[in-house]
Amino acid sequence: MTDTLSTTRQASLDRTQRIRAGLRRRHLGETIFRGLGLAAIVLALGFVALLFVDVVRKGVPAFTQSNLHLAVTFDPELLKVDPAPVRDAFASQAEYTAASLKWQRDVAMLNWNKVVEASLRAAAPADVEIDSRQILTIAETDARHDIREMFVADPSLLGQTVEVDVLASANAANWIKGNIDRSLGDAQQQLSAPARALIDAFVENGTISNGFAWSIFTNVDSRAAPASAGLLGAFVGTVWMMLIVIILAVPIGVAAAVYLEEFAPRSRWTDLIEVNINNLAAVPSIVFGLLGAAVFINYLHLPISAPIVGGLVLTLMTLPTIIIATRGALQGVSPALRQAALGMGASRTQMVFHHVLPVTFPSILTATIIGVAQALGETAPLLLIGMKAFVASVPLTPLDQATALPVQIYLWQGNENRNFFEPRTAAAIMVLLAVMILLNGVAIYLRSRLEKRA
Template sequence: MTISSSGPSTSAADEAKRARIRASLARRHLTERIFKGLGVAAVVTALALVGTLFWMVISKGYPAFTQANVALEVYFDPEIIDVDAAPVRAAGQSDADFRAQNLAWQRQVTLANWNAIVEQAVRDAAPAGFEIDARSALALVETGERHRLRDLFVANPALLGQRVPVEMLASANTDNWLKGTINRDLEDSRQQLSAQTRALADQLLENGTISFKFAWHIFTNVDSRSAPASAGLAGAFVGSLYMMLIVILLAVPIGVASAIYLEEFAPKNRWTDLIEVNINNLAAVPSIVFGLLGAAAFIQYFGLPRSAPIVGGLVLTLMTLPTIIIATRSSLRAVPPSLRQAALGLGASKTQMVFHHVLPVTLPGILTATIIGVAQALGETAPLLIIGMNAFVASIPATPFDQASALPAQIYLWQGNENRNFFEARTSAAIMVLLALMLALNAIAVLLRRRLERRG
């Protein structure tokens, strides 16, 4: 009888094999943990960078949403406002004659020394015995407030000879001084306000005559160079809305229709291949090139008005079209072929198959890509600068053909303003408004996508 001696050696070989397997599993598990750790680190880093960006913008921008206001008691002095009585329409007087008479009276009111009214109101608010010259007194209040007093008087001529409490905007330099954005230790020659104005501003803030309130005028006023403290984003905001309306009305239907034709109906030949290559190349073209194209084609050749939302919208449409076409085609390609085959097998035509079966499935993806493309176009700056959207326009556009600015261009203008102490915060506030609008568009895209996916 022979006894096999392979038992111990077989056991040792199995043990070695199991050891190699355990070592291999340990390496694989270690690699997996390292990969997960790198993924988590990448996500945390990205969130930290985004959070840092938002924190920097918000921390610099939120002070701009509060503005120093001066509560003054204004005396509409008849000796200063030496004008005739407001015209009263006579019996049988025509509308044109009364309008001309009223305009002549308003011109007479405008010629009154409203700076003297503001100066006297500031002197009345100063503490007893406080001496201040006329220029220093006027420097406390925004220059545009004298026009507001004039408008109050035109609207109610009965104010003549009365004392009325009026809350006025403090000047940009006064706002800087009170918020501490100006170094108080600088010598007088380097300060933007005189020593009298600075001292009076501190005292009025201490006794409550000056207070900080929410600056609603950022959203309701247009840009202003003569009265920077009252500058707002209304004109740029409406200009951006007009441009986005044009992009949605043109880029979305043209882009989606082009993608459907190229993906579902166009024959596969060298021409369609050339078109596809050019579309992909256009998606990578720098945005400033589209601005040059828009300036050459729409302004010089077609004669459209410069610095108008219609031109900006057309330029952004050209820039957004490749993105919408590529995203729509990707959504169409993701539809399984079995859906198309089933529709055709049941007797549907190709057009019915595309519009009744394929498009409803791809609609969430198409809608999301479209809104994201529009949101990207909203933040573009370079093409708008080329076509003149950075022009100073102190009005709200009534139509897309009127001159206007846009939010990115307004941010560019404010960033280069000479009063950096004041407009640095105002620039960050404008960035916050632009980011809020873009986040709102992205949120709408997400909500619509989820809703359409549940419905589908």
């Protein structure tokens, strides 16, 4: 009796142990899986953090610029030019324009470097010994254009002295910020020893001061005056392209998706189209660039390096994304909604446009913004349609030559003045990332807001 009892107890003990062991195994499995998941997230975030920290660490110094405060004298001795033409002295507007252009060209041909040099010498300590070429390396080369433009705008400045802020040269900025190793010998330095000493003296006496580099946002790219190189041209080029993408890709994409999902009869043909749209979404972007170069530039004769071509190419790239996302959203709409609308006597068009589309609006919007953000960062196709050219002006229309933000990053990355442009490149990346984060933020905000409403 006791025997049977003990065997039963033994059996139940065994069973408990088996269950416990099984449980332990399952718990262990779960712990391992959770741990791996967490590790994956930590790893991914770690890389993102590494990227951000690296870019920000390199880029932040580029947001300060070194300004030279100079008292510029428009010395009549240095500026020997006829007085500016006056409108009243000419019979017709055309004659005046011609005379004015000629005068402007005469002014441009004057040696403005002498004016810059004179004002630099005026700011320098009295006992400094430095030759013309050396002293001019301190101010950026566009200083003379700035000063000349002041004069063209107001010819009465001749003989006067004006306080002007100009940029210190890229090499001077490198020296001040320590982008170049200050302990290196003369042979390895970009600036001559007297120029370096004078820069330090200028920093000391307040002629050079550091400020926020608005020039990054307000200037176009520049090679002649690297310190003044900015992102404005590329930014406007990008804006034009994104406008074209939004204007073309959204209506066409949504219309295509609505037709395929709601109206097209199910057949082999629609299946084939669906497969192809999915394939298109996976086509590498460089292929679209080749297509754009062949069709838009060689066949349709659209201008090279123009945002309109870039916009069209990126539209082709963005279309599949928008079509797929919109179709997904339409499929997700409950059949009850459609049946209710149809049951109330609405036509199919009314059903789609009055009831189904409004519900999917948040998803379509999100898809659009994500598609546009993707297009925003796209570089490869733009290189093939001539948008990697050096453009020193702001594109006023989508037909003007332009570059785009990611291409500008690529161009700056290749600039010879490594010490100056490595931080600038990182700064450009920061601007691009900021625009993207902003766009994604808007997408998230709009989605949550509109979903609540719907």
